[in-house]
Amino acid sequence: QVQLVESGGGSVHAGGSLRLSCVASGSISRINAMSWYRQAPGKQRELVASINNSGMTTYVDSVKGRFTISRDNAKNTMYLQMDSLKPEDTAIYYCNADVVLLNEHRRDDYWGQGTQVTVSS
Numbered sequence: 001q002v003q004l005v006e007s008g009g010g011s012v013h014a015g016g017s018l019r020l021s022c023v024a025s026g027s028i029s030r031i032n033a034m035s036w037y038r039q040a041p042g043k044q045r046e047l048v049a050s051i052n053n054s055g056m057t058t059y060v061d062s063v064k065g066r067f068t069i070s071r072d073n074a075k076n077t078m079y080l081q082m083d084s085l086k087p088e089d090t091a092i093y094y095c096n097a098d099v100v101l102l103n104e105h106r107r108d109d110y111w112g113q114g115t116q117v118t119v120s121s
Helices: none
Strands: 002-007 010-013 018-026 028-039 046-051 057-059 067-072 077-082 091-101 107-111 115-120
Touching (some): 018 091, 018 115, 028 077, 046 067, 046 077, 057 067
Antiparallel strands (some): 028 046, 091 107, 091 115
16 A cells, blocks of 8 residues: 655745655555645646656646656655745645555556645735
8 A cells, every 4th residue: 555645735925935745655666657736725626747757747837937846766755846836826735646556567546635735915
């Protein structure tokens, strides 16, 4: 089994920064793509950023130039550096990982518990 544990959320003023972390643990053979999603109250969950196992990144247009996704494969950890935060970024942020387990060849999605990001004006 795999667990994703998120940290780094909090409350900041507009223009501030936060760095989210997501640590994967368990019987992991390898992690393919990793992603950050967010969900604001009353809104659907949206994909914010993704990074594949080659390091290629993608971002939703609204965060381009402000957010940076990265990963440390040795630590099974993904990060989201969020700069120039806006009130519109307020949401619960979830990490997602496409994982191949030890003794398995199947790929499965795993989700973190979410961490709250609040940006005030």
